[in-house]
Amino acid sequence: MISRHWKGIARHECADRYVDHLEADTFPQLASLPGFIRATVLRRDVAEGIEFQIVTLWESRSAIEAFAGPDPEIAVVPAGVQAMMLRYDERATHYQVQCTFADSNAAPSSQA
Numbered sequence: 001m002i003s004r005h006w007k008g009i010a011r012h013e014c015a016d017r018y019v020d021h022l023e024a025d026t027f028p029q030l031a032s033l034p035g036f037i038r039a040t041v042l043r044r045d046v047a048e049g050i051e052f053q054i055v056t057l058w059e060s061r062s063a064i065e066a067f068a069g070p071d072p073e074i075a076v077v078p079a080g081v082q083a084m085m086l087r088y089d090e091r092a093t094h095y096q097v098q099c100t101f102a103d104s105n106a107a108p109s110s111q112a
Contacts (some may be wrong), residue, residue, distance in 0.1 A: 001097040004056045008088030015050035018084050035063020
């Protein structure tokens, strides 16, 4: 498995709209791709705006290429999202998943 990481800093007033975009547009598109496993949205306030880190999990590099194209490290940032951002990574970073651990007693949550 491969974990794909991307960061961007959204304008304060655009942060919720960006999450709406992910939920309405990006994640349904990803869910339709063979080899996509899941996505996690991390959010924190920073001085400039709201920083997001998007972490997606994929079965293989070829599955990521189906989403990102032949150079899977190029970030996929639609024009509408670019307008919401103060700055963002132009390239994604990929990690081979070495191992995972989950507390079997913990209840899943969409928000902390």
